Amino acid sequence: xxxxxxxxxxxxxxxxxxxxxxxxxxxxxxxxxxxxxxxxxxxxxxxxxxxxxxxxxxxxxxxxxxxxxxxxxxxxxxxxxxxxxxxxxxxxxxxxxxxxxxxxxxxxxxxxxxxxxxxxxxxxxxxxxxxxxxxxxxxxxxxxxxxxxxxxxxxxxxxxxxxxxxxxxxxxxxxxxxxxxxxxxxxxxxxxxxxxxxxxxxxxxxxxxxxxxxxxxxxxxxxxxxxxxxxxxxxxxxxxxxxxxxxxxxxxxxxxxxxxxxxxxxxxxxxxxxxxxxxxxxxxxxxxxxxxxxxxxxxxxxxxxxxxxxxxxxxxxxxxxxxxxxxxxxxxxxxxxxxxxxxxxxxxxxxxxxxxxxxxxxxxxxxxxxxxxxxxxxxxxxxxxxxxxxxxxxxxxxxxxxxxxxxxxxxxxxxxxxx
Numbered sequence: 134x135x136x137x138x139x140x141x142x143x144x145x146x147x148x149x150x151x152x153x154x155x156x157x158x159x160x161x162x163x164x165x166x167x168x169x170x171x172x173x174x175x176x177x178x179x180x181x182x183x184x185x186x187x188x189x190x191x192x193x194x195x196x197x198x199x200x201x202x203x204x205x206x207x208x209x210x211x212x213x214x215x216x217x218x219x220x221x222x223x224x225x226x227x228x229x230x231x232x233x234x235x236x237x238x239x240x241x242x243x244x245x246x247x248x249x250x251x252x253x254x255x256x257x258x259x260x261x262x263x264x265x266x267x268x269x270x271x272x273x274x275x276x277x278x279x280x281x282x283x284x285x286x287x288x289x290x291x292x293x294x295x296x297x298x299x300x301x302x303x304x305x306x307x308x309x310x311x312x313x314x315x316x317x318x319x320x321x322x323x324x325x326x327x328x329x330x331x332x333x334x335x336x337x338x339x340x341x342x343x344x345x346x347x348x349x350x351x352x353x354x355x356x357x358x359x360x361x362x363x364x365x366x367x368x369x370x371x372x373x374x375x376x377x378x379x380x381x382x383x384x385x386x387x388x389x390x391x392x393x394x395x396x397x398x399x400x401x402x403x404x405x406x407x408x409x410x411x412x413x414x415x416x417x418x419x420x421x422x423x424x425x426x427x428x429x430x431x432x433x434x435x436x437x438x439x440x441x442x443x444x445x446x447x448x449x450x451x452x453x454x455x456x457x458x459x460x461x462x463x464x465x466x467x468x469x470x471x472x473x474x475x476x477x478x479x480x481x482x483x484x485x486x487x488x489x490x491x492x493x494x495x496x497x498x499x500x501x502x503x504x505x506x507x508x509x510x511x512x513x514x515x516x517x518x519x520x521x522x523x524x525x526x527x528x529x530x531x532x533x534x535x536x537x538x539x540x541x542x543x544x545x546x547x548x549x550x551x552x
Contacts, residue, residue, distance in 0.1 A: 135514070135539050142510060145232045152225040159218035160365055166215070167362045171409035173200055181206055203348045208340040216330055223322035230315055234259065234308055239450050240503065244305045246439065258303060259312060263319045266296060270320050271327070274356065282356060286398075289360065293317065293394055297387035306381040306437050306492070307374075313390050314371030317364050324357035362405070367397040378492035379432040386437075389428050396424045436492060438479060444497040453502035455544050461537035462498070468533060469501050469508060472524040483523075509538035 173185030184202035188195060234242045235256050243255040250258075269292065278285045296316055300309040332350035339346040370393045374380040380389055403417040439447070449457055456462065475483040477495040493507065494500045501508065511518040512526065513534035519526060 135509075135535070135542065138506060138509065138538075138542070139514065141232075145229070148225055148228045148232060152222065152229055155218060155221040155225055156369075159222045160369070162215055162218055163358075163361060163365060167358070167405065168408040169198060170200065171405055203351055204336050204340050204346045208337065212337070214330075214333075216325060219322050219325040223318060226315060226318060230259070230311070234311065239452060242304060242308050244303070244308075244437075245447075246443075247301075248303045250303065255303065259308075262296070262300075262312065263316055266292070266316045267320055267323045271323070279353075279356065282359070286360070286363070290391075290394055294387070294391045297390045301387045306378075306383070306386050309386050310371045310374040310381045310390060313387075314368050314374075317368050317371070321361045321364055321368070324361055328357045329354040363398055363401050364394075365397070366400055367394045370397075376491065378436060378488050378490075380428075382436045382438065382488075382492040383432055383434045384437055385431040385434050389431050392424045392428050392431075396421050399424070436488065438492060438494060441479065441497060444494070444499045447499055449499060449502060452545060453499065453505075456505040456537075456541045457498055457502040459537055459541035459544075461533060461540060462502075464533055465537045466498060466501060468526075468530045469495055469512075472519060472526045472530070473508075473512070475524065476519075505538060505541070509534060513538060 169187060172187050174187060175185045179186060180199065182201050182203060182205055184200045186197065186199040188197055190196070238252045238255055242259065243250055243252060270289065273279075273285060273288055273292075278288065293313065293316070297309065297313045300312050304312060332354045335350050336346040367390075371390060380386065383389070399417040399421045403414055406412045406414050473495045475481065476486045477489045477493050477500075479489070479494060479496065481487065481489055493504055495504060495508070513531050516522065516531070
């Protein structure tokens with residue numbers, strides 16, 4: 134089973150890497166085209182139907198770019214479609230969600246102190262919420278509110294805040310932020326798949342069949358593309374937040390996420406205005422700074438974690454029971470808290486550490502059984518922890534952790550062995 138754990142962890146790494154690669158491609162092309170669109174200049178003698186043009190220099194060459202607001206008179210022979218960056222980002226993200234938060238749901242998804250749910254119920258809520266969120270958003274865009282883009286953005290913000298609060302009633306703090314990011318990313322990719330690309334195909338078909346394309350399809354696609362532009366930076370923050378307990382583990386994590394969405398608006402507004410050459414809104418700098426200070430203040434709220442007494446009293450999950458009842462567990466309890474709990478404690482006492490890294494606690498038997506796989510990977514299979522071996526963990530102690538995990542994991546059902 135140890136080999137399965139190693140393979141599963143590498144699978145998660147590979148999918149995460151793919152997700153980062155595709156996200157870079159999608160965000161890069163998205164930001165580029167928004168900047169290009171805003172920087173277009175109307176000059177004399179543009180081709181019929183052209184909205185503007187721009188000259189750019191890069192990589193030792195000059196590029197002459199023209200944009201048609203609807204479509205050119207004739208269908209070009211060579212046409213590049215920008216869609217797979219978005220699809221691949223969402224698909225790899227969905228795969229990562231399943232690997233980490235569904236397969237590892239006992240540890241990362243459901244917070245039993247918030248809601249008494251079975252794992253399958255948490256997974257159902259996780260998946261369904263992404264689809265329902267898109268349906269609500271799409272209905273708002275297709276309503277008369279679609280003609281009021283600013284008001285529509287405010288409603289979208291309210292929807293995101295409500296979803297963040299709702300997630301926080303059920304999920305762990307880390308899953309709250311991740312799911313809010315996935316919720317937003319689903320809206321963005323669905324915009325591409327269900328709205329932007331079909332509208333572009335209608336325009337292309339009209340050109341191929343000699344009809345004049347309707348400008349409304351470009352207008353609709355532009356609205357959704359603008360939403361995607363303003364949502365991108367908050368999604369990146371939310372995806373990175375699971376590394377920082379100050380972001381995800383406080384009781385106000387959903388409010389922190391709300392302020393992050395506002396920061397995304399102020400940051401993108403500054404760059405969009407500059408690219409358009411219309412203004413230099415430096416007021417966005419202090420506003421962004423104030424929002425970030427607000428986030429820092431909210432992060433000082435008590436972390437969402439149980440007490441030592443609550444940890445010792447809680448009922449162990451099936452997989453935790455297997456690790457806690459193993460013959461080597463008592464020996465492991467003589468090693469792990471002593472070597473790790475100076476940092477991974479509810480009140481850390483190692484100099485410079487105020488909050489347990491990633492909010493991982495290793496003080497009680499329930500704590501150690503809960504994080505058995507992480508202990509094995511970080512301190513048994515590798516020497517990642519303790520960092521720089523500051524607590525002088527011996528090789529024999531690492532070997533003990535490997536024996537404990539190896540013998541206990543043999544008694545785990547296959548479905549739980551990697552998690």
